[in-house]
Amino acid sequence: MNLRDLAVELGLSQTTVSRALNGYPEVSEATRQRVLDAARQHNYRPNTRAKALATGRAMAIGHVIPLSTRTEMVNPVFADFIAGASETYMRHGYDIVLSVIGDDQEDRVYLDMASKRMVDGVIVQSPTVDDPRIALLRKVGLPFVVHGRATDLPDDYSYVDVNNKRAFQRATEFLVDLGHRRIALVNGRERLGFAVRRRTGFEAGLAARGLAPDPALMLTDEMTEGYGYAAMRHLLTQEDPPTACLSASAIIAFGMRRAADEAGVRLGRDFSLITYDDDLSFFRNSGDEAIFTALRSSVRTAGRFAAEQLIDLIGDPGTPRQRLMEAELIVGRSTGPLRHDTRP
Amino acid sequence: MNLRDLAVELGLSQTTVSRALNGYPEVSEATRQRVLDAARQHNYRPNTRAKALATGRAMAIGHVIPLSTRTEMVNPVFADFIAGASETYMRHGYDIVLSVIGDDQEDRVYLDMASKRMVDGVIVQSPTVDDPRIALLRKVGLPFVVHGRATDLPDDYSYVDVNNKRAFQRATEFLVDLGHRRIALVNGRERLGFAVRRRTGFEAGLAARGLAPDPALMLTDEMTEGYGYAAMRHLLTQEDPPTACLSASAIIAFGMRRAADEAGVRLGRDFSLITYDDDLSFFRNSGDEAIFTALRSSVRTAGRFAAEQLIDLIGDPGTPRQRLMEAELIVGRSTGPLRHDTRP
DNA sequence: AGTGTTATCCAAAGCGCTTTCAATTACCGG
């Protein structure tokens, strides 16, 4: 059933039917009702492709989710981020076009999306410190919102980000105030903007309390459970091991906890751990008391904001839309004051 | 830059340019080269929408990822599944259209996709025991491949599934053979096909060894870390607690391990745990020796198979394509023989 | 020279929709 069939069936022109369906004013209420009823009855939906071609708007947003070329891993935050964005898209009638692509070929995908005219805008995930996609997208004139920020580029594009620097600075100061002096950072890969900002915040927090960072306590890698495990083992076996640590994701923290358990180190008593927590749905850090003391910021909410900003931007591509979210510091069971007695 | 511009620039007709680009034979090699060069030089890509409209093929596959209405959770396996499928799509020039939708409205989305003609086929995720989508999709004539299977419907549709029954039966027998008699099952929600099959396998395993299932040891809920934790606590505090358990996902198993650690119960010694393991990239159950004894089957591979079958099916919608994968039983550190002495 | 054949190219229709421009009808005040 297409528009013409429907028009014939109703004894009307395609023009009128189209107008009735799209809520244009120049059609009488009586006919509109008639059209609407017939459309519902026949379960008619306009052909997306034809509509897109005629209007010049694809009513679709592109999401590119990068696949780590090294570890073949897809970061689970994307699922929650898209779930958040999706609510907004749905309300506005947008679809999502997804590409999963090695993180070394993303540029190509964005160029493709732009020249194939298949989306009205895109979300850029996990920007690197000097992400080339930003300049690229601007050049081809495709509206975009970045989830996160680059660090070495001027902030004159649209983004949704968490104030990572502030969050990690606060958490670091919190640990120092508990008496800890040797504090480690188990970070994500530092070619990514957010990881750099977290390290900067960490260092700023130490500096604010008159401490200097120890490079031996600053680790960086892909954020997997296995990495957390390895990192914790590595930290615990140093000659002068840290007594506290900041982790860049709950998944890392879980790995660290596993290593701690194995070593007989109890979190919150023998070792303090604060983790960044994206509030992933299948991995809630909550309960009567949070498992981990954490910097929490919902990646799902970020998805919603990004989607809203992008749709806004598509409607009026003027000034960039920017939003910085603050992470909450949730005190849970994985932190405590420095103990001066020996380990059990 | 569109086809006409390109044609004008080359002094050729759109027809010829189109043919040259699409590899039709009735164009001379000389002109084809000329066209190809010009296209590359201008970074020309055919407009997807126009092409889709003209050919009647959208060159896109629909994936619907269900959002649990109860817990607002999106199962992280979807990310890996899509990553797997994506490789295949990419090779064949297909895009992915994604919908994230409450699991009570999925029917509507599929109907929409069908009538809006925006995809050439769809993947059906997480089928319930008598999933209505199967009949629906067949009715509207949209090619589909199911990831998993229903249980109460005839198996006459295309699917990719793991032999869940066999896997859980084997694992159960493995535990019994280690001496365990009271074995628990921490399952997913049993309105889902795979969960029912897993329970069936579990019961079959017990029966094969002359044991009867104890309903008090069979739990079912959404597969989150928190559920695993709660389930383990619940099991350990029973008057006659189980000595072993089967878990339906690695994420559940992690929650169970947390509860075990807290209770001073050591996995592999005091309590044996076998988990189903989707081999998620950010959560590898491996290392020198796997953390968990596990039934492993890569969800990513399943994604690849499903994509291949769907593309095949679109090309020739004849007999259903079906594929049953076997899960490996990997012996790791979370299982051991029943100990008859008291707990430490 | 006339007739097929083959290789190469093109004009135009059509995919299903929106939208411009024009036509028709109804209505109103003078």
Next chain:
DNA sequence: CCGGTAATTGAAAGCGCTTTGGATAACACT
């Protein structure tokens, strides 16, 4: 009862591509 305005509807062009059904030129063969 008429000119003018508003309300309602339609015909047709166009979005960017594919594809059908020729057209033209080149060539070989009788």
